Amino acid sequence: MEKFTLNINDQKITIECAPDTPLLWALRDQLRLTGTKYGCGIAVCGSCTVHLDGTAIRSCSIPISAINDKAITTIEGVGKDRLHPVQKAWIAENVPQCGFCQSGQIMSAIALLEQNGNPSDADIEQAMSGNICRCGTYIRIRSAIKNAAKNNV
Amino acid sequence: MKPNPSNNKLFKVSRRDFVKIGALGSTGLFLGVPLGCKQDKNAFLTGREDAVFAPNVYITILGTGEVQLIAHRSEMGTGIRTSLPLVMADEMEADWTKVKIIQAVGDVKYGDQNTDGSYSVRMFYQPLRVAGATVKLMLMQAAAQEWQVDISECSAVNHEIVHSSGKSLGYGYLAEKAGALPIPEENEITLKDSKDFKFISKETVIYDLEDIVTGKAVYGLDVQIPDLKVAVIKRNPEAGAGIKSFNSDMATAIEGVSKVYKMESTAFPMGYNAPLGGIVVVANNTWTALKALDTVEVVWDKGINASYDSNAFMQQMQRSVQKEGQVKRQQGSATKALKEATKVIESDFLVPHLAHSPMETPCAVARCNADGTCEIWAPVQSPQWVRQAIAEALGIEESEVTINVTLLGSAFGRKSKPDFVVEAALISKEMNTPIKLLWTREDDIQHDFYHSNCAQHIKVGIDKNNKVTSWVHRTAFPSISGTANADAKGPSSDELCMGVLDMPFEIDNISCESLDAKAQIRIGWLRSVHNINHAFAIGSIVDQVAQAREMDPIDNMMDLLGSDRKIDFTALMEGFNNYNVKLEDYPYDTHRLKQVIQLVKEKSGWGKSLPEGKGMGFAAHRSFLTYVACVVEVEVDDNNNIKIPMVHFAIDCGVPVNPDRIRAQFEGGAAFGASLALKSEINVKNGAVIEDNFNNYLVARITDAPINTAVHFVENEEKPTGVGEPPVPPFIPALCNAIFMATGKRITRLPIKL
Numbered sequence: 001m002e003k004f005t006l007n008i009n010d011q012k013i014t015i016e017c018a019p020d021t022p023l024l025w026a027l028r029d030q031l032r033l034t035g036t037k038y039g040c041g042i043a044v045c046g047s048c049t050v051h052l053d054g055t056a057i058r059s060c061s062i063p064i065s066a067i068n069d070k071a072i073t074t075i076e077g078v079g080k081d082r083l084h085p086v087q088k089a090w091i092a093e094n095v096p097q098c099g100f101c102q103s104g105q106i107m108s109a110i111a112l113l114e115q116n117g118n119p120s121d122a123d124i125e126q127a128m129s130g131n132i133c134r135c136g137t138y139i140r141i142r143s144a145i146k147n148a149a150k151n152n153v
Numbered sequence: 154m155k156p157n158p159s160n161n162k163l164f165k166v167s168r169r170d171f172v173k174i175g176a177l178g179s180t181g182l183f184l185g186v187p188l189g190c191k192q193d194k195n196a197f198l199t200g201r202e203d204a205v206f207a208p209n210v211y212i213t214i215l216g217t218g219e220v221q222l223i224a225h226r227s228e229m230g231t232g233i234r235t236s237l238p239l240v241m242a243d244e245m246e247a248d249w250t251k252v253k254i255i256q257a258v259g260d261v262k263y264g265d266q267n268t269d270g271s272y273s274v275r276m277f278y279q280p281l282r283v284a285g286a287t288v289k290l291m292l293m294q295a296a297a298q299e300w301q302v303d304i305s306e307c308s309a310v311n312h313e314i315v316h317s318s319g320k321s322l323g324y325g326y327l328a329e330k331a332g333a334l335p336i337p338e339e340n341e342i343t344l345k346d347s348k349d350f351k352f353i354s355k356e357t358v359i360y361d362l363e364d365i366v367t368g369k370a371v372y373g374l375d376v377q378i379p380d381l382k383v384a385v386i387k388r389n390p391e392a393g394a395g396i397k398s399f400n401s402d403m404a405t406a407i408e409g410v411s412k413v414y415k416m417e418s419t420a421f422p423m424g425y426n427a428p429l430g431g432i433v434v435v436a437n438n439t440w441t442a443l444k445a446l447d448t449v450e451v452v453w454d455k456g457i458n459a460s461y462d463s464n465a466f467m468q469q470m471q472r473s474v475q476k477e478g479q480v481k482r483q484q485g486s487a488t489k490a491l492k493e494a495t496k497v498i499e500s501d502f503l504v505p506h507l508a509h510s511p512m513e514t515p516c517a518v519a520r521c522n523a524d525g526t527c528e529i530w531a532p533v534q535s536p537q538w539v540r541q542a543i544a545e546a547l548g549i550e551e552s553e554v555t556i557n558v559t560l561l562g563s564a565f566g567r568k569s570k571p572d573f574v575v576e577a578a579l580i581s582k583e584m585n586t587p588i589k590l591l592w593t594r595e596d597d598i599q600h601d602f603y604h605s606n607c608a609q610h611i612k613v614g615i616d617k618n619n620k621v622t623s624w625v626h627r628t629a630f631p632s633i634s635g636t637a638n639a640d641a642k643g644p645s646s647d648e649l650c651m652g653v654l655d656m657p658f659e660i661d662n663i664s665c666e667s668l669d670a671k672a673q674i675r676i677g678w679l680r681s682v683h684n685i686n687h688a689f690a691i692g693s694i695v696d697q698v699a700q701a702r703e704m705d706p707i708d709n710m711m712d713l714l715g716s717d718r719k720i721d722f723t724a725l726m727e728g729f730n731n732y733n734v735k736l737e738d739y740p741y742d743t744h745r746l747k748q749v750i751q752l753v754k755e756k757s758g759w760g761k762s763l764p765e766g767k768g769m770g771f772a773a774h775r776s777f778l779t780y781v782a783c784v785v786e787v788e789v790d791d792n793n794n795i796k797i798p799m800v801h802f803a804i805d806c807g808v809p810v811n812p813d814r815i816r817a818q819f820e821g822g823a824a825f826g827a828s829l830a831l832k833s834e835i836n837v838k839n840g841a842v843i844e845d846n847f848n849n850y851l852v853a854r855i856t857d858a859p860i861n862t863a864v865h866f867v868e869n870e871e872k873p874t875g876v877g878e879p880p881v882p883p884f885i886p887a888l889c890n891a892i893f894m895a896t897g898k899r900i901t902r903l904p905i906k907l
């Protein structure tokens with residue numbers, strides 16, 4: 001067990017856990033931030049996507065000891081005060097079915113739009129191909145991203 | 154429109170069933186405080202805050218005006234948690250913004266809760282309309298009494314009862330008074346005319362939408378109760394086989410590990426409730442549990458399926474369908490007609506085992522209490538079944554078990570089986586502490602209830618006049634019942650009614666046959682079930698027949714369907730099953746199938762000329778009482794990469810209750826179909842599943858799924874039928890036929906490998 005001070009959703013929080021604990025399980029078990037989901041544990045499904053200094057990463061596959069003071073943003077952080085435009089676009093398109101994958105999808109989409117305000121279909125496919133949705137909401141994910149881009153996220 | 158009382162067993166209430174008035178104040182007495190005494194402008198909207206009007210198990214109106222509607226079916230992505238409450242809200246003229254949806258615990262008082270088989274809307278549409286209309290009538294009666302006017306002068310408008318003079322009273326205000334009235338007989342109830350629907354057939358977003366996009370929605374693993382410990386299990390790679398020995402020294406030495414122990418295995422066929430058994434690790438948190446589990450060394454025993462090899466099994470099934478099987482439906486003499494045919498089109502079709510792999514793996518929170526009761530929080534499709542299974546496993550009464558249903562991170566049939574919840578309950582009992590059980594993705598993919606692998610052979614004879622004169626369809630697959638019953642040798646007739654025996658073509662000589670195949674791994678129902686296999690084969694061979702007859706595939710299909718008729722399958726064979734409902738109530742109407750085909754033809758631009766490398770394919774299939782026709786457009790590049798730019802569905806599901814969610818089911822159904830057609834395959838060797846995560850059990854991603862899907866509705870007033878499963882079956886052959894047009898290659902085996 002070791003102590004780690006994390007910078008999560010603009011808050012500094014200290015937790016105690018094994019250094020090899022994946023960020024995902026620290027978020028879920030210790031910090032009770034359960035919006036970030038477990039889907040595969042091996043970085044192939046995207047359910048656990050969060051931002052590390054603004055970049056989308058798979059939290060299941062990064063140990064807590066590798067994070068240092070980098071800023072972590074989770075789904076709970078992006079719409080803290082009011083809904084993020086990407087969340088609004090998701091609502092406008094009624095994207096979710098079961099909803100389980102959607103935190104990860106939204107986190108990947110926000111990271112994409114922050115880097116590329118006007119993504120092409122190919123850009124969207126590339127940025128989103130790491131996120132599985134078993135309900136198959138891909139069509140609406142694509143159009144929600146395009147709408148959010150149009151509304152200048 | 155008067156409801157048909159015989160449809161409505163749930164609401165057999167008599168005048169004697171007076172409603173309980175909630176006198177919930179501290180004295181517990183009814184105080185007779187004058188209603189609406191608050192002197193603000195809302196004076197006549199709300200009543201006593203503690204008033205409760207609950208005339209049936211589904212609807213409660215509070216004095217505050219809040220309407221609580223029970224969602225008794227499980228939400229796994231279909232929108233059912235929204236759609237059924239909408240039906241009640243519409244009939245009762247409720248204001249949707251004042252509705253709170255409450256998820257029901259598992260209890261028979263809610264009627265059937267098994268969210269499976271695409272029948273939630275079909276089964277509950279009418280009863281819930283009656284429930285809503287009953288409440289509306291009682292509120293109108295209460296207002297009429299209060300005003301001392303005839304009820305005919307009152308009407309319900311957006312959460313208020315309005316008098317013809319213009320005065321009005323809110324539902325909250327009326328709750329207490331309505332609660333004192335006897336419940337009307339069903340023949341006093343009038344349902345709304347469909348043209349007056351406010352929510353039904355309109356677009357309403359799902360209730361949980363904002364919670365989902367903000368990460369607040371609660372799924373199984375998100376449940377938090379005090380003193381929870383996390384459990385994970387290492388299971389024998391061969392389902393049902395036991396453990397010879399194990400060493401847990403390293404695991405128990407890890408800080409935070411509470412216990413490592415052996416849970417007994419249940420030998421195959423173990424059914425759907427029994428845990429597979431294995432080595433259980435219980436720890437303070439998930440990571441510790443997973444790490445500790447990894448260090449446990451186990452020597453597995455062998456069971457009766459230790460030599461199961463799915464590849465060899467497939468070859469054996471394929472050989473078997475070359476010869477005549479058990480004839481389950483016969484008309485004329487297919488053998489004779491085939492001899493006389495001038496052309497015979499025949500092909501084998503193979504479909505592998507498939508895993509459900511719902512996005513959220515199976516998981517459950519269980520708390521066995523000191524008083525012997527047990528409480529569960531879990532993503533389950535069938536809470537009543539789980540309740541029974543837990544009671545049985547723990548040796549307690551069902552009344553001592555509470556099942557709280559969380560949101561389901563998709564399910565596709567996996568979460569209707571109680572096994573994983575029983576595991577959690579047994580561990581909680583053993584440990585004497587609340588337990589959260591996690592199935593890893595590896596557990597999920599390697600220990601599923603798999604879709605039946607299947608081999609088929611279809612033979613079609615065409616005579617010298619280019620008429621189709623014979624149809625022979627043989628299918629071999631392990632039965633779902635083989636998971637529970639060692640005597641189940643092969644397909645049951647219920648299973649054959651999913652695509653084989655309900656074949657609708659007007660052909661003189663027909664032989665539908667099944668061949669035995671024994672389950673050697675847990676088999677279960679996966680979204681669309683055996684329709685996946687059979688629609689793939691039929692939809693594909695029919696395209697070959699069109700080619701042989703030099704006909705347009707849609708013209709060929711129309712010709713095969715023949716005259717407009719309601720097919721009396723019960724006269725054609727023994728034991729026909731129409732998705733568990735009477736054929737008279739939900740006939741197989743070829744006219745309705747032809748209508749969706751005609752519609753998809755018009756909307757899809759069928760027949761337009763396409764550049765090289767592109768193709769359009771068609772298929773149509775009725776399943777779960779819903780008629781679907783599908784046209785898929787495909788693009789295949791020089792490297793054989795397959796893109797699906799457009800899919801058109803035309804559907805007849807009766808009255809579309811929540812059209813946006815129906816469209817969503819079809820968009821998702823096409824993506825699910827794309828997984829099965831292009832990607833997914835479970836292989837078993839030496840009794841163990843080879844694939845173990847999404848890196849080798851492949852599913853459709855944004856790059857594989859259709860880019861656009863259009864859904865076209867046939868408008869009618871027919872009874873609503875299911876939409877969760879019907880999209881998948883016709884999509885797959887339509888895709889295969891499109892690939893044939895683009896490349897000249899016939900697909901006879903899934904997943905597609907070009």
Ligand code: FES
Binds near residue numbers: 037040041058061
């Ligand atoms: S859980 Fe991290 S990518 Fe799947």
Ligand code: FES
Binds near residue numbers: 135
């Ligand atoms: S919405 Fe269900 S997995 Fe994506």
